Amino acid sequence: MAFSSCSTTAILRTSLPPLPSLRRSPPYTPPIFQSLVANPPACSLRLHKSSRIGVNPEEFHCKASSSMAEIATEKAKGKVQVFDSEEDLAVSLAKHTADLSDKFAKRRGAFTVVLSGGSLIKSLRKLVEAPYIDAVEWSKWHVFWVDERVVPKDHEDSNYKLAFDGFLSKEGGEGRASLAVNYPYAMLHTKDGGYSICQKYIKPEPTGQVPIPPGNVYAINDALSAEGAADDYETCLKHLVKSNIIDISQATGLPKFDLMLLGMGPDGHVASLFPGHPLVQANKQWVAFIKDSPKPPPERITFTFPVINSSANIALVVAGAGKANVVNVALGNGQSSDLLPVQMVSPEGELTWFLDKGAASQL
Numbered sequence: 001m002a003f004s005s006c007s008t009t010a011i012l013r014t015s016l017p018p019l020p021s022l023r024r025s026p027p028y029t030p031p032i033f034q035s036l037v038a039n040p041p042a043c044s045l046r047l048h049k050s051s052r053i054g055v056n057p058e059e060f061h062c063k064a065s066s067s068m069a070e071i072a073t074e075k076a077k078g079k080v081q082v083f084d085s086e087e088d089l090a091v092s093l094a095k096h097t098a099d100l101s102d103k104f105a106k107r108r109g110a111f112t113v114v115l116s117g118g119s120l121i122k123s124l125r126k127l128v129e130a131p132y133i134d135a136v137e138w139s140k141w142h143v144f145w146v147d148e149r150v151v152p153k154d155h156e157d158s159n160y161k162l163a164f165d166g167f168l169s170k171e172g173g174e175g176r177a178s179l180a181v182n183y184p185y186a187m188l189h190t191k192d193g194g195y196s197i198c199q200k201y202i203k204p205e206p207t208g209q210v211p212i213p214p215g216n217v218y219a220i221n222d223a224l225s226a227e228g229a230a231d232d233y234e235t236c237l238k239h240l241v242k243s244n245i246i247d248i249s250q251a252t253g254l255p256k257f258d259l260m261l262l263g264m265g266p267d268g269h270v271a272s273l274f275p276g277h278p279l280v281q282a283n284k285q286w287v288a289f290i291k292d293s294p295k296p297p298p299e300r301i302t303f304t305f306p307v308i309n310s311s312a313n314i315a316l317v318v319a320g321a322g323k324a325n326v327v328n329v330a331l332g333n334g335q336s337s338d339l340l341p342v343q344m345v346s347p348e349g350e351l352t353w354f355l356d357k358g359a360a361s362q363l
């Protein structure tokens with residue numbers, strides 16, 4: 001099957017209530033905010049009534065109630081949002097993703113989304129519920145993986161299977177006609193004049209799933225070795241850049257994905273870029289392979305940091321108190337002897353953190 005092309009635009013008509021305005025009353029002393037107070041021009045703070053990040057809500061005069069605390073810090077650390085619960089985080093992540101889908105579908109006629117594995121997929125669940133399941137222009141979506149385990153697509157460790165089972169296979173609105181997401185497929189290519197020609201074969205699956213065109217879900221070729229799969233994936237990305245499906249960064253000449261959805265491990269790894277591993281410094285290839293991943297399974301492919309950081313938007317989605325220490329290193333006063341991979345996430349565009357209060361508990 002040839003790649004699908006994008007031709008229509010949808011307008012997402014859903015919105016959350018506007019954020020409340022905020023007035024601050026002295027005393028105002030929580031350590032996490034002291035630098036913000038000391039340097040007001042560099043940052044702003046918006047806090048909602050039910051904030052649970054160590055600030056007494058009584059010290060703030062909020063006009064509206066919400067479960068979210070939102071802190072806009074300096075550009076380098078991105079925009080940090082803390083939610084009372086993972087449920088609230090998932091609601092906001094769905095809106096964020098749907099809004100970007102709408103924006104890029106209108107602007108470019110395509111929306112390139114990069115998934116990671118792990119708990120991120122569960123946090124995307126609200127996107128395949130009302131109202132988004134029917135409002136999102138799924139036909140514009142092109143789905144990629146920032147990293148993938150080198151296992152068959154139906155293997156329990158496969159990030160493709162994780163996303164398929166937990167997100168891509170979810171049912172659309174009642175009675176809607178939809179296309180099946182390809183499952184499984186393989187990409188074949190021949191190098192020809194610097195780019196590849198990708199072909200896919202599709203095993204029919206039940207319909208009624210998130211209606212992303214079958215040709216727009218770019219899983220790895222699980223018939224190849226780790227080296228071969230990384231090379232194959234990079235070649236396919238080059239083809240998609242040439243054909244303007246994936247945008248290109250004017251600054252770096254690298255693929256510029258519209259939205260990268262990253263999880264973070266408790267050791268501060270992102271994608272399959274682990275602390276202390278030489279792959280963290282890789283800058284020659286777009287997609288690299290690793291055979292000694294500290295997190296099993298050992299063989300994986302992963303985008304490298306130059307590609308990750310060429311993104312137009314990155315959402316870093318972190319939930320659970322088990323990651324609070326690393327979140328504090330990245331965003332607070334925590335210390336680490338080495339720069340952690342998560343601290344190297346610095347996109348050309350916007351970085352937005354989605355934290356639940358467990359993950360933010362040391363801030």
Ligand SMILES: O=C(O)[C@H](O)[C@@H](O)[C@H](O)[C@H](O)COP(=O)(O)O
Pocket residue numbers: 116117118119120147148149159262263264265266269270271272295
């Ligand atoms: O394939 C992988 O292992 C992932 O892509 C990996 O980078 C993941 O996102 C983090 O380990 C966070 O996973 P959790 O959210 O499950 O902790």
